[in-house]
Amino acid sequence: DIQLTQSPSFLSASVGDRVTITCRASQDGSNYVAWYQQIPGEAPKLLIYAASTLQSGVPSRFSGSGSGTTFTLTISSLQPEDFAIYYCQQLNDYRLTFGGGTRVEIK
């Protein structure tokens, strides 16, 4: 099975910072990844799908890129409401896999 590894697992950043989270697949599989944001105590929320398509209603400071085994989520200017946990997710061999998550906290 393909595993997804996110890095870093934790990052501390300030409001206004540019933040990049990486999701690496253990082998070449789908060229598509989705990204979700989860505020603790709440359900996850879809941010990006098909690697780079912004979900309707999601602020444009979020962007996604990548292909093959390496994908990135970028927040161009971190806002107070962005402090959360972020997960990548992929479909491979009809199975859904999530990365372990990246917690973004306030510096």
Add this chain to the structure above:
Amino acid sequence: QEEVVESGGGSVKPGGSLRLSCAASGFIFRDHYMTWIRQAPGKGLEWVSYISSSSSYTDYADSVKGRFTISRDNAKDSVYLQMDRLRAEDTAVYYCVRGVRDSFFHYYFMDVWGKGTTVTVSS
């Protein structure tokens, strides 16, 4: 407003059973795959199962295969998860989620999430 609402969670002893339900509204339920995702306390997200729009295709994570059964009733806009032979490691919040896939099954993402229902397996 597109929405899914889970119910049926609770506490059960190891080896017991529980049936989760999920009621959808605000969208054409019969057109969509549906998914169950779970999150153990303090842990990340784990895919459990999904079912195709017509129930013709289902799949399960290895951790639940043979113990859990997903089903749906398009007349009732509902999806279900029958959980048998429950184990302590099944303790989690279970989310019902609408799935979206492309024609070739190259990708599958989830765009409408419920608030979750909590399942606790403990003696």
